[in-house]
Amino acid sequence: MSVTIRPVEAADKAEWQRLFEGYQLYYERPDLPQEFYDTAFARLMARDPRDFAGLVAVGDEGHLLGLTHYVFHPHMWRPEGVCYLQDLFTKPEARGQGVARALIEAVYAAADNAGVPSVYWLTQEFNYAGRMLYDKVATRTPFIRYNRAL
Amino acid sequence: MSVTIRPVEAADKAEWQRLFEGYQLYYERPDLPQEFYDTAFARLMARDPRDFAGLVAVGDEGHLLGLTHYVFHPHMWRPEGVCYLQDLFTKPEARGQGVARALIEAVYAAADNAGVPSVYWLTQEFNYAGRMLYDKVATRTPFIRYNRAL
Amino acid sequence: MSVTIRPVEAADKAEWQRLFEGYQLYYERPDLPQEFYDTAFARLMARDPRDFAGLVAVGDEGHLLGLTHYVFHPHMWRPEGVCYLQDLFTKPEARGQGVARALIEAVYAAADNAGVPSVYWLTQEFNYAGRMLYDKVATRTPFIRYNRAL
Amino acid sequence: MSVTIRPVEAADKAEWQRLFEGYQLYYERPDLPQEFYDTAFARLMARDPRDFAGLVAVGDEGHLLGLTHYVFHPHMWRPEGVCYLQDLFTKPEARGQGVARALIEAVYAAADNAGVPSVYWLTQEFNYAGRMLYDKVATRTPFIRYNRAL
Numbered sequence: 001m002s003v004t005i006r007p008v009e010a011a012d013k014a015e016w017q018r019l020f021e022g023y024q025l026y027y028e029r030p031d032l033p034q035e036f037y038d039t040a041f042a043r044l045m046a047r048d049p050r051d052f053a054g055l056v057a058v059g060d061e062g063h064l065l066g067l068t069h070y071v072f073h074p075h076m077w078r079p080e081g082v083c084y085l086q087d088l089f090t091k092p093e094a095r096g097q098g099v100a101r102a103l104i105e106a107v108y109a110a111a112d113n114a115g116v117p118s119v120y121w122l123t124q125e126f127n128y129a130g131r132m133l134y135d136k137v138a139t140r141t142p143f144i145r146y147n148r149a150l
Numbered sequence: 151m152s153v154t155i156r157p158v159e160a161a162d163k164a165e166w167q168r169l170f171e172g173y174q175l176y177y178e179r180p181d182l183p184q185e186f187y188d189t190a191f192a193r194l195m196a197r198d199p200r201d202f203a204g205l206v207a208v209g210d211e212g213h214l215l216g217l218t219h220y221v222f223h224p225h226m227w228r229p230e231g232v233c234y235l236q237d238l239f240t241k242p243e244a245r246g247q248g249v250a251r252a253l254i255e256a257v258y259a260a261a262d263n264a265g266v267p268s269v270y271w272l273t274q275e276f277n278y279a280g281r282m283l284y285d286k287v288a289t290r291t292p293f294i295r296y297n298r299a300l
Numbered sequence: 301m302s303v304t305i306r307p308v309e310a311a312d313k314a315e316w317q318r319l320f321e322g323y324q325l326y327y328e329r330p331d332l333p334q335e336f337y338d339t340a341f342a343r344l345m346a347r348d349p350r351d352f353a354g355l356v357a358v359g360d361e362g363h364l365l366g367l368t369h370y371v372f373h374p375h376m377w378r379p380e381g382v383c384y385l386q387d388l389f390t391k392p393e394a395r396g397q398g399v400a401r402a403l404i405e406a407v408y409a410a411a412d413n414a415g416v417p418s419v420y421w422l423t424q425e426f427n428y429a430g431r432m433l434y435d436k437v438a439t440r441t442p443f444i445r446y447n448r449a450l
Numbered sequence: 451m452s453v454t455i456r457p458v459e460a461a462d463k464a465e466w467q468r469l470f471e472g473y474q475l476y477y478e479r480p481d482l483p484q485e486f487y488d489t490a491f492a493r494l495m496a497r498d499p500r501d502f503a504g505l506v507a508v509g510d511e512g513h514l515l516g517l518t519h520y521v522f523h524p525h526m527w528r529p530e531g532v533c534y535l536q537d538l539f540t541k542p543e544a545r546g547q548g549v550a551r552a553l554i555e556a557v558y559a560a561a562d563n564a565g566v567p568s569v570y571w572l573t574q575e576f577n578y579a580g581r582m583l584y585d586k587v588a589t590r591t592p593f594i595r596y597n598r599a600l
Contacts, residue, residue, distance in 0.1 A: 039229055041252065043224075043226075043229075050200065050224070051171055052224055052226050069226045071225035073224070073234070074201050074223070075236070076190060076193075076195075076202050076221075077186075079189055079193075082290045086225070087226055088162070108299050111298075117298070117300055119298040120295055120296060122293040122294065122295055122296075123293065124292045124294075125292045125293075125294050125425075125434070126292060128429070128432050131426070131428055131433075132429075135250065135426070138296040138297055138298050139296065139297050139299045140294065140426075141294070141296065141297055142274045142275045142276060142288065143273065144272065144273060144291070144294055144295075145271070145290075145291045145293040145294075145295070146270060146271055146272075146273060146284045146288050146291065147269075147287065147291055148258060148268065148269040148270065148288050148289075149288060150267055150268065162511070278578035278579070278582050279582075280578075281576070281578055282578050285576070324451045336527075340526060343526075349522070350500065352526050365532075369526045371523065371524050371525070371526070372503055373521065373534070374493075374521050374523070375536070376490060376502050376519045376521075376536050377486075377490075379493075386525070386526045387526055411598075413455070417516055417598070418597070418598065418600065419598040420596060420597045420598065421595070421596055422593040422596075423593065423594060424591075424592045424593055424594075425592045425594050426592060434596045437598075438596040438597060438598050439597050439598075441592065441595045441596065441597055442575045443572040443573065443594065443595040444572065444574075444575050444590065444591070444593065445572055445590075445591045445594075446570060446572075446585075446588040446589065446590055446591065447568070447569075447570045447588060447591055448561075448567070448568065448569040448588050448589075449589045450567055450568065
């Protein structure tokens, strides 16, 4: 199987949404309103360099196999900023074939192109399947996340 | 002792730098060039709502006791974005008096004012002194950070 | 495939050693002297209720697929003591077929028989494949291990 | 203040119990029956080399400031076994004076005397105050504990 990575396009909406729904389900957020997906997709389509960009992985038959969303944001220690890879999802039937790795590497390339080579992401400590890959393509840090309790 | 939290101002440069140097030392980055501090301070002074803002804690005698730097950045799941509290430092002599807590709470207030109430930060798993406070004012999440290896 | 769990026997020595070598390799301890394996096996054969017991998983063709070693030791809070499952290994070709789970459950049964139902083990935080199973058959605790530096 | 470490003795029962109660409270186990403490103390008094030994820290005025309980148990990889330091407690008023460190070092010495120099213990990941000390006198490992769910 070959996988092509390209920016998400307007015609991808339905398939993109199914993938993003799968990702939200992983985080136990089923049944988000359609508005949630409409807003997110519209932001990707706006191609605002200050907002999120989306990449999709496309299989041989033209269907979407995975997605990633990333954004550049300021960093106090690095004037060029950093690249935050927030969302990453491969559909279950397409796992183990390098889709997630190809998406991460495409974000690395996009970050290099933007002159912002520092890419990072956060993942739950118990995301074992994800971390098997992340340990190969990135460095685990000792940083953990605290959230304001709202 | 009373502590006042206010935005960092041009006249604070020398004291602000001493604090930020202490913070960088914590992360084992001594001897950063003066340019590093000049650039960082200039960014704070620019008051760009898309870039970092800085708050300082001022003690009774008018000297700076601590600092924090935060930024608002886009979040794919929340159209209003999130607030990233990147830097937080209290000078050693002023610890245990609520300076860090007051700084965090001031960021919470600034985030509320901006309509972006979600505040988060990252800290090293072994930052015991910090986490004693963070456990009181925030929620530890199971998220850990991966960095692209550069 | 069916798997039978039974105590390790003298005739298992060669196959048991190959499995224990695989386990030691996982912990980056290749090339242990033959004496290491001889001593360990002799302890298992001694059937001393105060020392380790060994169980092996046997496949359809009579070959060993996995092993586990456990010991009962005193616990200050529980007069009956606890059961420490120290070693657990399934040979790579036999993974994903329930061998490790069957071994763990056999230790649970042995612990129940001994009147020492509290079974625990330690695993490296990044043993993702192991933890996928452990999360199903046990409870992760917040306890981490410190070793005297020797 | 000077601290003396010595084995717990019969005359220590009342003070020892108060310390062990404080320790159990840390683990959110208040109101254990008197029988729990009687049994634990009797085991220490039995001086069984296969069961737990107890050390206490005594201050200038002869009162107990802290305690530790340790046991030697078999280890599959080391014929000589290992030393498990299970309990460690310093009374709140006596903290920050080296009591816990002196107790740990006394266990190290006892382990050396017994020819079982490998000492280890488990602590909750969020035991910040404890870990500040443990990082100085021991090595943090990546091992985490799983418990059979009972």
